[in-house]
Amino acid sequence: MNTKIIKTGQGILLLFLIIYIASLIDWVFRPLVVVFETLYIPIILSGFLYYLLRPLVNILNKKLERTISILLVYLILVAVLIGLLIIIFPILQRQFYSLTDNMPLIISDVQRRFVSIQQGETLQRYQLSGSLNIEGLILQLGDFVNQLGKSLAINMANFIGMLANTVLSLVIVPFTLFYMLKDGEKLSKYILSIFNESQREDVILIFRDIDKTLSSYIQGQGIVCLCVGALCYVAFLVVGLNYALLLAVIAGITNIIPYFGPWIGTIPAVIVGLFQSPVIALIIVITVIIIQQIESNLIAPQVIGKRLEIHPITIMFLILIVGRLVGLIGMILAVPIFAICKVIVTRGIQIWKLKSKEKF
Structure with missing residues (x-):
């Protein structure tokens, strides 16, 4: 066991050493950075949509072939997007x-x-x-x-160039998503084939826990964002806030960032409300506090549950640190990535303890 631990540690150190040396050589490291910057947005969006659409694909797959089920879901998604664009x-x-x-x-x-x-x-x-x-x-x-x-x-020219690159990257998403929905299980089997027979059962348990964690978190966050956006829209209309739909959409989207997102999304609404009347701004603050209490105590526990098992203080510090280092994308991805690492470490410790007991 000690020999395996030493070899694993040596492998990890060697990997970090190779990455560090490659980072010092611009012609080696720069192409890798370009590839990462080009692909990380399509991969993240594909993964997000994969967990949102997979339940519907699985339901249709009970009656139809997998490919037909995916194409039918694509048609439904396109119809919904066209409807949203029109309305x-x-x-x-x-x-x-x-x-x-x-x-x-x-x-x-x-x-x-x-x-x-x-x-x-x-x-x-x-x-x-x-x-x-x-x-x-x-x-x-x-x-x-x-x-x-x-x-x-x-900076409009730079913005247009960045937007063009983003649009080109998004073209990849439908193709990546299609193969993820169609051949996701094959990818899992391929990864399992790397491990020995004695290790595969443990790896399957880890994959299963990661899949359940990501599924509950992403699907739950999607539902929570929709609910918060809808509640904010109704509240803004009742208060008489100008630009109610635009500000409600901002509030719903920013809600994807735990704890800090709701307040980030509230700032534009409070500013616009302050321009109309200080009383309206105060009412908006009170209303958003009420909506966040409803989301935290009623909606989120039902749709997300307590599967993550991460303390709120840990999440706050995690988002602050990662957001400072990486930016907005880091704030969005910090919690699910930390949850994946937590599952791997927790399950790994459990497996190690069980195998240690079996030896004695």
């Missing part, structure tokens, strides 16, 4: 352009409101108007927005 996309487009076009007017209006409040009787009574330079703060905010607009205009 929702024009509204989102109008609201987005309206928000960007009206931003200078909104800032000017808010500036006048805050200046009137600053010069009002209440603030003068507490002698705050001299020290509270709200007009200056609003002017700084306006300058920031103008500089942001200039920066976006300058």
Whole structure:
């Protein structure tokens, strides 16, 4: 056992040494980086869609052939996307352009409101108007927005180039997803063939736990994001918030980041609400807190459960660290990757303990 551990450790150290040396040689490492940057988005999207669509494919596969089931699911998905583009996309487009076009007017209006409040009787009574330079703060905010607009205009060419690369990468997703849905079990069998007969049963258990963890997390997060987006949309409509659909979509999408995502998605809604009225902004904050309590205590436990078994503090620190190192993609992938590593380590320790007991 000690010899195996030493050999495994030597192999891991050798692998890291090879990676480190390759990173120092630009003509070796740079092509690998380009390949990774090109493929990681299609692979992530394919994996996400694989776990979302696999249950439907499995249901249809009971009556139809696997290939026909996948193609039928593709047709359903395309029909849903076309419907969303026809019904929702024009509204989102109008609201987005309206928000960007009206931003200078909104800032000017808010500036006048805050200046009137600053010069009002209440603030003068507490002698705050001299020290509270709200007009200056609003002017700084306006300058920031103008500089942001200039920066976006300058970098528009780079943005279009990046968007083109992303679109080209997304073309790969349907093909990758098709073969994942069709031949996913064959890939598992191929990986199992690498291991000895005595190890395969343990590897199967690890694969099964990883599959269950990813399935429950991805499917659950998808449902949670839809529910939060729908609840926010209804709440924003009731409150009378402008650009309700656009802001609700942002809130739903950012909810994919645990704990921090809901508050990141709330910031645009609060800003727009503040432009309309401080009361509306306060109502939005209270409403979002209520929605997050519903999501945390009712929706998430039902659709995700407690399969991850990761402490909330661990998740928070994990997202902060990985987000700092990798960015937004890291914040989204931190929890599932950590869950996979946790399954491998936990199951590996259990297997090692059982085999140690069998020897004695």
